[in-house]
Amino acid sequence: MTTTTRIMAGRYRVDDLIGRGGMAHVHRGYDLTLGREVAIKILDRELARDTGFRTRFRMEAQAASRMSHPSIVRVFDAGEDSSAEAGGTATEPVPFIVMELVHGELLKDVIARGPVPTIDAVRYADGILEALEYSHRAGVVHRDIKPGNVMITPTGAVKVMDFGIARAVSDSSSTVAETTQILGTAAYFSPEQAKGEQVDARTDVYSTGVVLYEMLTGRQPFRGDSPVAVAYQHVSETPLAPSEVDEEHDPKELGRIRALDPVVLRAMAKDPYQRYPDALSFRTDLDDAVTGDVPTKKQLGAITSELYGPNPRHAQETARTLRQLSSDTTMTRTQSGPPVAWIWAGVALLAVLIASVLIWVLAMRPSDLPSAGRTIPHLTGETYDAAAAKLNGLDLRPIRIDQSDAKIAAGTVISTDPSAGSQLDKGQSVTVYVSSGAAKSTVPTLVGLSQAAAKDALSKAGLQLGSVSQTNDPQTAHDVVLSTSIAAGTEVQSGTSVDLVVASGVVTVNDLTGWTLDSATQALQQLGLTANPVAKPDCKATDPKTVAAMSVAPGDVPVQSTVDLIYCTGK
Numbered sequence: 001m002t003t004t005t006r007i008m009a010g011r012y013r014v015d016d017l018i019g020r021g022g023m024a025h026v027h028r029g030y031d032l033t034l035g036r037e038v039a040i041k042i043l044d045r046e047l048a049r050d051t052g053f054r055t056r057f058r059m060e061a062q063a064a065s066r067m068s069h070p071s072i073v074r075v076f077d078a079g080e081d082s083s084a085e086a087g088g089t090a091t092e093p094v095p096f097i098v099m100e101l102v103h104g105e106l107l108k109d110v111i112a113r114g115p116v117p118t119i120d121a122v123r124y125a126d127g128i129l130e131a132l133e134y135s136h137r138a139g140v141v142h143r144d145i146k147p148g149n150v151m152i153t154p155t156g157a158v159k160v161m162d163f164g165i166a167r168a169v170s171d172s173s174s175t176v177a178e179t180t181q182i183l184g185t186a187a188y189f190s191p192e193q194a195k196g197e198q199v200d201a202r203t204d205v206y207s208t209g210v211v212l213y214e215m216l217t218g219r220q221p222f223r224g225d226s227p228v229a230v231a232y233q234h235v236s237e238t239p240l241a242p243s244e245v246d247e248e249h250d251p252k253e254l255g256r257i258r259a260l261d262p263v264v265l266r267a268m269a270k271d272p273y274q275r276y277p278d279a280l281s282f283r284t285d286l287d288d289a290v291t292g293d294v295p296t297k298k299q300l301g302a303i304t305s306e307l308y309g310p311n312p313r314h315a316q317e318t319a320r321t322l323r324q325l326s327s328d329t330t331m332t333r334t335q336s337g338p339p340v341a342w343i344w345a346g347v348a349l350l351a352v353l354i355a356s357v358l359i360w361v362l363a364m365r366p367s368d369l370p371s372a373g374r375t376i377p378h379l380t381g382e383t384y385d386a387a388a389a390k391l392n393g394l395d396l397r398p399i400r401i402d403q404s405d406a407k408i409a410a411g412t413v414i415s416t417d418p419s420a421g422s423q424l425d426k427g428q429s430v431t432v433y434v435s436s437g438a439a440k441s442t443v444p445t446l447v448g449l450s451q452a453a454a455k456d457a458l459s460k461a462g463l464q465l466g467s468v469s470q471t472n473d474p475q476t477a478h479d480v481v482l483s484t485s486i487a488a489g490t491e492v493q494s495g496t497s498v499d500l501v502v503a504s505g506v507v508t509v510n511d512l513t514g515w516t517l518d519s520a521t522q523a524l525q526q527l528g529l530t531a532n533p534v535a536k537p538d539c540k541a542t543d544p545k546t547v548a549a550m551s552v553a554p555g556d557v558p559v560q561s562t563v564d565l566i567y568c569t570g571k
Contacts, residue, residue: 007032008081008096012040021148023047028101031076038076039102043095054080054095061097064163066439067138068462071131073151073161074100102159107211108147115218115246118256122290124150125212126283127158132208133279135163136201139403139433143199145207146188147214186227186234187220191270194231200417200431201401202272205282209267209275216257217245221268239268259289273428277399376430378420379413384434387413395426402436406493410437439494443486451479451502458498466497470504474528474559478505506556509563517545517567530562539568 006014011033018039019026029040047053061078068074077098082091107124110116116124128150135142142149142163151159190206192199213221221240222233243258263285269275276282374394379387388398408414417431418424441462446454455465466485473482485499486492507527512520521531532551539548551564 008040008042009077009079012038012077012096012098014040014042029098031098037101039099041097041099045092045094048092048094054093057095064140067135067140067163069131069134071127071158071160072134072163073102073159075163076100099161102151102153104151104153104159106148107150107152107215110152111147111214111218115249116215118216118253118260119290120156121212121215122260122286123156124152124158124215125208126286128160128208128211129279129283129286131158131160132201132204133283136204136279137402139401139405141199141201142204142207143193144185144188145204145211146185147211148185150211186230187222189231189234190272191235192272194234198417198419200272201278202275205267205276205279206269206272208279208282209264212260213239213242213264213268216242216260216264219245235270239265241265256290260286263289277429277431278401374424374426374428376416376418376420376422376424379416379432380420382413383411384413384432387416387432391430391432396424397427397429399429399431400434401431402434404437404439405435406438408435408437410435437493440491441494441496443484443488443490443492443498445488446481446484446498446500447488449481451481451500454481454500462494463492464495464497466499468500468502470502472507473503474507474526476503476505477559478503503559504556505559507559509550509552509554509557511554512547512550512565515547517547517565520547520565524563524565528560529557530560532562532564534564534566535569536566537568537570539570541569541571542567 008014008029011031013030013032015028015030017025018028024041024043027040027042029038030036031038043057047057058078058080061075065075065078075097078096080093080095082093128145132142132145140163142160144162145160149161151161153159186194188207188210190199190203193203210221220230222230222237224230224233241258241261242264243254243261249257263282266274266285267276267282276285374396376396377390377394379390382390384398384400388400391398403414405414412435414433414435416433424430439462443463444457444461446457449457451468458465471482476482480503481500482503483501486496507529509527509529510523512523515523517533521533524531533545534551536548545567547565548568549566551566552561557563
């Protein structure tokens with residue numbers, strides 16, 4: 001039986017299947033152009049049929065490919081191939097992405113073996129947050145952080161996958177309406193995702209908190225019969241603290257989990273403004289909790305009440321009971337309504353409450369009345385300082401996030417979250433996205449490297465190799481960089497070309513015949529060459545000694561060579 005090797009885009013050989021998910025299947029592959037192993041993710045046919053999705057997918061994959069970080073699986077390329085439709089000869093586009101091939105196992109497989117030791121769980125969470133810290137600075141929100149998108153290498157390093165892909169799916173409304181890939185990850189949804197609201201970096205913070213919760217407990221904080229039921233719980237129910245899920249742990253391990261309870265609960269707050277504002281804040285508290293004191297049950301209860309309201313067990317049971325009662329059609333009432341006396345007592349109480357509120361309002365001075373909501377002004381196109389001044393004037397707290405944008409001048413506001421026109425209460429935060437201009441790269445040290453090594457260093461720094469010229473240098477071997485058009489350490493726009501001057505590896509020797517032996521020796525030494533006087537007894541000696549011949553012809557000779565200078569010593 002003959003098996004046909006599949007080549008995508010005329011460059012990537014598709015080998016054996018190594019993974020399958022809701023949106024795609026992943027194959028081991030080989031880049032025939034660069035000669036390296038890669039992973040090739042081929043998107044599902046249903047997604048591929050959506051033209052809007054394909055366009056957004058390509059743009060998001062390009063954005064993800066610009067990210068280079070040790071904790072992020074690198075995206076090398078993205079494109080479309082074609083394949084025949086099932087049962088026909090017509091072809092349809094098949095989007096694919098080419099990624100770094102990572103050896104290891106998925107975090108979801110690690111969790112499937114049971115709760116992860118606290119020390120390892122913290123290390124894995126820190127790796128995820130480190131990747132998010134980098135991506136958020138680049139203006140990329142992952143939107144689908146889950147154990148199935150995190151790889152653990154054999155050395156224990158963390159690699160986060162699928163940056164940009166989740167956004168491509170979630171922003172393609174027609175595709176999402178027809179598929180269940182997004183619902184398939186409802187266990188890690190933030191409340192704002194479940195409600196279809198705008199998301200930002202705090203969405204990834206919430207999902208990372210859920211992943212950390214699952215690592216510590218071996219189970220997800222919310223479980224249900226359907227993705228919709230789980231999404232409902234993310235919006236309305238309070239999770240148990242991780243240490244309360246299973247109190248039969250080793251006492252030492254249980255103490256470590258209790259120290260992490262406040263951090264996990266803070267990360268999973270329903271209100272984005274009560275969560276950690278960014279991945280760095282989450283990482284800082286995570287590190288402090290590992291070495292800090294274990295909170296008491298009273299302290300933990302205070303934190304839970306602040307973030308979620310009443311006692312979590314009580315709130316959870318109440319919500320569950322209400323849902324059961326609302327769906328139970330077998331229960332019968334023992335009377336047609338409440339007693340008449342109760343009704344009149346309720347009316348009297350309501351009247352007293354209304355009268356009390358009216359008296360309180362009329363007695364208040366205008367300055368005592370609660371302030372109205374703040375409307376976020378239109379800030380796009382303004383400088384950050386001007387935007388911050390306007391927000392501070394409205395008693396709102398600006399949070400600046402820089403992201404590169406070659407089309408918008410540095411220091412200029414790109415957008416805000418929430419957007420202009422939104423209503424906020426006094427003291428709430430507004431995330432202001434500010435252009436840092438075109439992406440910057442620092443010119444590495446190239447002098448002393450070979451031309452090939454210098455080209456590789458420029459590529460890793462996001463720069464390009466410009467023109468290369470040669471010059472003679474008596475002390476430097478062939479192809480070694482002597483100087484650059486831009487000094488090392490200079491910050492320039494990414495993609496800038498850097499010109500090199502490299503050593504030719506030779507020096508030019510003049511015809512030294514007829515020169516005195518001493519003068520010829522000095523001339524060679526100035527060129528970095530070694531003079532080797534050779535006496536010739538069969539020709540008449542001269543005074544002073546004169547060069548009769550040379551071992552090399554005049555012209556270019558390799559640097560640091562030895563040149564014989566032949567002089568006569570006969571009568």
